Amino acid sequence: MSSPLQLNKNAAALLKVDKLAMRFGGLHAVNGVSLCVPEKQIVSLIGPNGAGKTTVFNCLSGFYRPTSGSITLGNEAIEHLSSHQIARKGVLRTFQNVRLFKQMTAFENLLVAQHSQLNTGFLSGLLKTADYRQRERQAMQQARYWLKRMALSDVGNREAGTLAYGQQRRLEIARCMLAKPRLLLLDEPAAGLNPRETEDLKALLGELRDNDGITVLLIEHDMKLVMSISDHIVVINQGMPLAEGTADEIRQNADVIKAYLGES
Numbered sequence: 001m002s003s004p005l006q007l008n009k010n011a012a013a014l015l016k017v018d019k020l021a022m023r024f025g026g027l028h029a030v031n032g033v034s035l036c037v038p039e040k041q042i043v044s045l046i047g048p049n050g051a052g053k054t055t056v057f058n059c060l061s062g063f064y065r066p067t068s069g070s071i072t073l074g075n076e077a078i079e080h081l082s083s084h085q086i087a088r089k090g091v092l093r094t095f096q097n098v099r100l101f102k103q104m105t106a107f108e109n110l111l112v113a114q115h116s117q118l119n120t121g122f123l124s125g126l127l128k129t130a131d132y133r134q135r136e137r138q139a140m141q142q143a144r145y146w147l148k149r150m151a152l153s154d155v156g157n158r159e160a161g162t163l164a165y166g167q168q169r170r171l172e173i174a175r176c177m178l179a180k181p182r183l184l185l186l187d188e189p190a191a192g193l194n195p196r197e198t199e200d201l202k203a204l205l206g207e208l209r210d211n212d213g214i215t216v217l218l219i220e221h222d223m224k225l226v227m228s229i230s231d232h233i234v235v236i237n238q239g240m241p242l243a244e245g246t247a248d249e250i251r252q253n254a255d256v257i258k259a260y261l262g263e264s
């Protein structure tokens with residue numbers, strides 16, 4: 001299939017990606033991918049190895065400037081913005097390989113995540129003004145709250161690098177949550193998790209959507225997780241759109257089955 005998929009014009013989209021393309025020299029890593037992420041939903045982006053999923057994320061989060069196409073957050077075009085500017089607009093991401101401050105405790109990682117909110121100026125920090133102390137208290141409260149929500153209270157004082165992999169993944173998501181995301185981009189959050197940890201992750205994602213109203217775009221190879229948690233699934237292959245629909249539609253799609261079988 002070569003033509004880009006049509007956007008669902010009826011959905012109240014938080015994120016709209018239209019005909020996105022990213023070329024590296026002669027390689028079309030992404031070529032005409034369109035997708036739409038409605039508010040408070042979980043949309044999954046799947047595809048065989050090398051399909052272009054992470055490249056799409058790198059474009060969405062400003063790590064790459066797309067060769068062409070548009071990315072709209074709310075009503076605002078963001079495809080030309082830097083990664084810092086996009087993060088400030090509330091698009092937060094995790095990476096395939098966990099990126100934490102491994103020598104710091106879990107709690108300290110969550111304090112560092114609030115650094116920009118704490119940063120009230122050199123002098124107020126030095127003099128520990130009432131305002132600074134109040135912000136510091138709030139930051140500690142928030143860190144404790146998210147440790148609890150992520151079932152990490154017991155390991156809050158342990159160095160992040162010594163935590164079980166599933167705990168590190170949850171800590172990374174907590175760090176994003178502290179920045180009050182409008183959109184969470186999760187790149188293979190179940191990679192390296194055991195079945196029990198994957199079940200916990202599934203429950204957590206459902207909770208973030210249903211109780212916290214968080215909007216998620218998920219890249220994931222664990223099909224059981226994708227099929228059970230996604231409101232909508234977009235499939236790409238060799239940089240191009242292949243299919244989109246509900247889990248049932250994707251499960252039965254002949255093009256998708258062929259693309260995945262071709263991989264094994």
Ligand SMILES: Nc1ncnc2c1ncn2[C@@H]1O[C@H](COP(=O)(O)OP(=O)(O)OP(=O)(O)O)[C@@H](O)[C@H]1O
Nearest residue numbers: 024027028029047048049050051052053054055056
């Ligand atoms: N910075 C880069 N320079 C050159 N080629 C790149 C670059 N980043 C990605 N590619 C190529 O683009 C294609 C898509 O890669 P990408 O990592 O986006 O795929 P993916 O779907 O995320 O794969 P996986 O599921 O294996 O993580 C691959 O052929 C990859 O080698």
